[in-house]
Amino acid sequence: MSKVTIVYHSGYGHTKLEAEAVYRGASGVKGVKADILTTEEATVRIDELDTADAIIFGCPTYMGNISADMKKFIEVASKKWFTQSWKDKIAGAFTTSSNFSGDKLNTLMGLVVNAMQHGMIFVGTGMFGSANDQEAMKTIEGPGPNTHNRVGSYMGPMGVTFQVDPPGSPSKGDIETAEAYGKRVAEITKQFVAGRSG
DSSP states (O other), X not given: OEEEEEEEOOSSSHXXXXXXXXXXXXXXXXXXXXXXXXXXXXXXXGGGGGGOSEEEEEEEEETTEEOHHHHHHHHHTTXXXXXXXXXXXXXXXXXXXXXXXXXXHHHHHXXXXXXXXXXXXXXXXXXXXXXXXXXXXXXXSOOOTTSTTTTOOSSSOEEEOTTOOTTSOSOHHHHHHHHHHHHHHHHHHHHHHHHHHO
C-alpha cells in the first residue's frame, strides 16, 4: 500500500477545497492510502510524514508568495533535511489566488525548491492548458470556469478565486484539475513504490 499525504494551509477556505479535491483524487487510486493534514496538524505530527511515499504541499498565494503558515511549516520541517528523511519521496504542489496570475508561479516555485532541498522527486500536472476544451484556446475569451487547467500550469494546479467566497470558488474546472492531479501523483507514487520494491 502506497501512502500519499497532502499538507496544506488555507486562509479563507479556497485552498481547503482544492486540497480536498487533491485528496479525493489520490484516495481514489486502488492500492493508495491518502491522508490530509493542515500545516498545523502536520507540524505536530511531523515524524509521521517520514512514512509517506509522497507529500503534496498546498497553500494560497499571498502577495505573490507562499503563505506564512506554509512557510512556518517548511521551516519546522527543515530538521528533516538534516536526516534526509524525505529524500526520494514523490512531491507535488498546488496553490490558489484571487487572479488568473496573482504571481502563483512564484509560490509553486518556492514549494518545488523546498521539495528539491529535501531531495524529493517532483510531479507536475501532465496536463495541457484548457485540457478538456481545446477549442476555447482559439477564442479571445479563452477558457471558462469549467475548463481543466484553465491557467495552463504544468507545475501544479493553480486555482482562481476572484474574491468569491467558498464554495463558490475555486471553480468546477479548478476543483476537477486538482482532483486529477491528486490521482496522477498517487498513480506515479504507486508505480514508483512498486518499482523500488520489485
